[in-house]
Amino acid sequence: MNLLWLQGLSCSGNTQSFLCAEDPELWEVLDGYNIVFHPALTYDRDEEGVVRDFLSGGKELDLFLVEGAVGGNERSLCGKPFSRVVRELSERARYVVAVGNCAVFGNVPALMSENVSGLQFRFTERGGLLGKRFRSREGMPVINLSGCPIHPSWLSYVLLSIQRGKDIPLDELGRPRELYSHLTHHGCIRNEYFEWKVEAEEFGRKEGCLFYHLGCRGPMTHASCNRILWNGVSSKTRAGMPCVGCTEYDFPRENMLETQHLMGLPQDLPLGVSKRGYVLISGVAKTFAPERLRKRLIDEDK
Ligand code: SF4
Known part of the structure; x- marks a missing residue:
């Protein structure tokens, strides 16, 4: 399965946390995935080229992970604002995962600008960048892993569940019930x-x-x-x-x-x-x- 991880307005805290996964080990979790791009694990790859491939449909996007908030005065990617690229990729992805509180609810970056949000929320407001009704190709809303940062095992749970074809029941805020009940x-x-x-x-x-x-x-x-x-x-x-x-x-x-x-x-x-x-x-x-x-x-x- 192709995995793409992009960073928006982020301190990289969730990446740092996930790199410490030890139970199970990081490599066991990622074993079944083809990591096409991750800002730390594949830092030498051409991010724009990879994203262009996914946007054009040249490569199937199975799992799209976003770390960091989106919108506001953000970077551009492939000649487009980052949030537009995230929206287009989310429509192509089988699963979309918001990794960390910034990607879920907006967190500190959203306090600094009204135009910044998480993927399906802006603090208590539903909607965010993708809108309340967004569903990925597998019919799921964004899988929200809130936390500043998240525990590495929380993401391991999601990645292994998807890999093994297991359901991930979510709470009313889109967070896995197994982790947030x-x-x-x-x-x-x-x-x-x-x-x-x-x-x-x-x-x-x-x-x-x-x-x-x-x-x-x-x-x-x-x-x-x-x-x-x-x-x-x-x-x-x-x-x-x-x-x-x-x-x-x-x-x-x-x-x-x-x-x-x-x-x-x-x-x-x-x-x-x-x-x-x-x-x-x-x-x-x-x-x-x-x-x-x-x-x-x-x-x-x-
Ligand atoms: S018992 Fe509850 S309220 Fe007290 S320190 Fe622990 S988590 Fe906090």
């Missing part, structure tokens, strides 16, 4: 601190939950970061850094490392939790929190 909160080792409302005092500490003051979006962010660990061992919250919600359509937000409060309550409550329920449960939890949760896990003075 859980919340970052699921699998976080700080859940007990969350339940008893024991707050982390600073970043990088082993103890405490980062939701109450340090901005953690784990309870409202769809991502498998604590289920499919980074480098096989860790995640932001495991390392003492709040989840910043980088897989969601409202990323990036202002003041991401602090929790916004309204009348003493976190402005955004865990998904599906009512204000009343939160007040009732968190008040009781804080009062009865076990004493051991207030102590250091490893007493460094001993």
